[in-house]
Amino acid sequence: MNVSHLGAENCVTGSCHLLQANGLNIMVDCGLAQGDDPARSMDRWPIQPDEIDYLFLTHAHIDHIGRLPELIQKGFKGEIICSHPTRALLIPMLTDAMKFSGMPEQTALNIHKSIDDLSWGFECGQDFDLEKGISFKLKRAGHILGSSFVRFQDDHTGESVLFSGDLGAKDTPILPDPEAPDPADRVIMESTYGDRLHGDRQHRTRQLGAVLSRALADSGKVFIPAFSLGRTQELIYEMDRLFSNPDCQAMFPDLQGVQRPPVFVDSPLGLEITRIYARLSEYWDKEARDLKRSGDHPIDFDGLYAVEGHHDHLKLCDAAGPAVILAGSGMCTGGRIIDHLKKGIEDPKSDILFVGYQAAGTPGRAIQDNAEKPGGYVYLDGERKTIRADVHTLSGYSAHADQKGLVDWITSMPEKPGAIKLVHGEGGARRALAEVLEKQGYTVH
The missing domain is CATH 3.60.15.10 (Ribonuclease Z/Hydroxyacylglutathione hydrolase-like)
Known part of the structure; x- marks a missing residue:
């Protein structure tokens, strides 16, 4: 062989x-x-x-x-x-x-x-x-x-x-x-x-809640470059926990009720994959299947919005915060996340949250590597952008x-x-x- x-x-x-x-x-x-x-x-x-x-x-x-x-x-x-x-x-x-x-x-x-x-x-x-x-x-x-x-x-x-x-x-x-x-x-x-070694995965929902609470305190936008397959569905699941689990509701009051920020999935592919995931529930783990049976659909919640068309995508790019935006691609090599970052990466009220591996040579890696450098920058669609947004990496989401x-x-x-x-x-x-x-x-x- x-x-x-x-x-x-x-x-x-x-x-x-x-x-x-x-x-x-x-x-x-x-x-x-x-x-x-x-x-x-x-x-x-x-x-x-x-x-x-x-x-x-x-x-x-x-x-x-x-x-x-x-x-x-x-x-x-x-x-x-x-x-x-x-x-x-x-x-x-x-x-x-x-x-x-x-x-x-x-x-x-x-x-x-x-x-x-x-x-x-x-x-x-x-x-x-x-x-x-x-x-x-x-x-x-x-x-x-x-x-x-x-x-x-x-x-x-x-x-x-x-x-x-x-x-x-x-x-x-x-x-x-x-x-x-x-x-x-x-x-x-x-x-x-x-x-x-990754962060403690048992506490990753709390880590996400803490980052979102801090990031949204100034009513800015949180941009999450997320792979349409896998990571997007995991993040929707974790946000559902943040918004429906009693322990999380008590721990993060700023993310509840009328204060809850809207969450946008700005990825046609991510939306299609999420629908496929929903159809394939027989392959989910026991926890997710149990949640669905109890009436708490684990990859859907109030305040979750699908951004289908390009016109709606452009409107979201220009809209004011607060908002959480999940968009591809996961390494910022293309896709709708680029339009969002071009608008928001130079705004100090913006936050960029990485939840996946960023390969060498990708814009995502450049943002990670240069965020803490004085005058750190990244090229997006050929445009040089200074990184003024706060940049976070949660390794527990790998x-x-x-x-x-x-x-x-x-x-x-x-x-x-x-x-x-x-x-x-x-x-x-x-x-x-x-x-x-x-x-x-x-x-x-």
Whole structure:
């Protein structure tokens, strides 16, 4: 079972790996590189797209699925295998991505049809036979709805390799916790936050409430760059807790009643994904399902507004605060958040709240890095903007497991793998995680 890394071997985005076994070419993820991360041309792959038999998708984030349209255009006709929720999310995510690619409408429609024809949803936790003696199993990764890791086995020899995809943290709203992996000879393991620990996730609703209370005290706007898939739904869930949980109501009186700030989801894709999440409630965790059964819908509340059209978006950009605005993209690389930041980033009454990873080379990372510097600035749509808004980062909202979560996941495997290959992380994160794992007796490459 030979593994080649075609993307995200030494960086965070653009995940793409090739497993060759018993004459089969099996690709795991086909993601788009973002920020300064390099993208390897398909022309320089060891095989061509039309030679790929299967494409497994661990989840529907663009840095794991974003090159699928290109793969199909270059001749891929194999089967696409993923969990049922991931299949439901594929077309909306890729439709949004292709809007910015300049692709002709008919070409995009043809790609949609190909994806629909080629893709299959599978249940997690069950063994399935592929062909030529290769079997696979998906298990829940807890990163976003439908995220999974996948284990392949050669049933003739017993050799196995497991791809972690992106692993989530425990106690993530809506999502079941990551499952323990089955034994494997080799593990291809993500390391995004291999060098740090997140804030206490048990208290993240309180952290969000405290930041919002302080930020809205001057009636300014709070801008939250949020990925349409995953983070937006988690934030809606947490705000529902802030506004309906009795303990939170008592703790944050400034966020209640007539004083409650309106919350706007200014993202057509985020709204569509939220509706899909609502339809897929059978895949939620127990807490979210129990809330829904009790009549408290966990991703809806009074004072939550959908900003559908571009005209309404422009009106919101010019409107006065207070307001909380969730808009994409999560790393400020495009989308409606840019219009909001161009209007508000130089206003001292504004606050920018980051709740997710900001890749090197993105405007989001530049805002984080430069916010505390005298005269710190960022370029937005080519315009230089001085950062006068307050900038906050809540690490407890990361969709990725931190170092402890990653270590806990691999140590939950019933026996140590023969080797671990760390991918999907910056150099410092990979080195830090490797050092911790090696001290515990793991062989890390």
